[in-house]
Amino acid sequence: MRKVMLLAAVAATLALSGCFSSGTKVSDEQVASLEKGKTTYDQVVAKLGKPQAVTTMSNGGKIAVYMFSKGSANAASYIPIAGAFVGGASGDSRSVTMTFNAAGTLVDYTTAESHVESNHGL
Incomplete structure (x- = not known):
C-alpha cells in the first residue's frame, strides 16, 4: 500500500513538473x-553512500534500503489545453534491501523494480 501511494505521488508530481x-x-x-x-x-x-532508510532490529542487526526513482511526463502533457485531457506520466523505481547481522556483516539482499503509468482524462 505504501509503495502504491508513493507511486501515485510520483505520477502526480510528474504531471506537474515534467521529469525527475x-x-x-x-x-x-x-x-x-x-x-x-x-x-x-x-x-x-x-561504496554506495548513506542508504535512504535504515532499520535497527531487536537482535542488533540492521536493514538498509537504497531506493531510486525516475519519471517523466509524456509528450502529450505539453499540448496546451488538450494536455490536461490526453497527457500522462510514467516512472520507474528500483530498491535494494540489505540485511546485516549484529556484527555488521551482510547476511542477504533483495532487489525490486517497478513501473507505473498515469494518464489524465475523463
Whole structure:
C-alpha cells in the first residue's frame, strides 16, 4: 500500500513538473560485488553512500534500503489545453534491501523494480 501511494505521488508530481530522479541508483554489478558473510555495513556505506532508510532490529542487526526513482511526463502533457485531457506520466523505481547481522556483516539482499503509468482524462 505504501509503495502504491508513493507511486501515485510520483505520477502526480510528474504531471506537474515534467521529469525527475531521486535517490541512490544501485546497479546489478554493484549488488553482485557484495559478498554475503564478508561485506560489512561500513563497506557498503563507503561504496554506495548513506542508504535512504535504515532499520535497527531487536537482535542488533540492521536493514538498509537504497531506493531510486525516475519519471517523466509524456509528450502529450505539453499540448496546451488538450494536455490536461490526453497527457500522462510514467516512472520507474528500483530498491535494494540489505540485511546485516549484529556484527555488521551482510547476511542477504533483495532487489525490486517497478513501473507505473498515469494518464489524465475523463
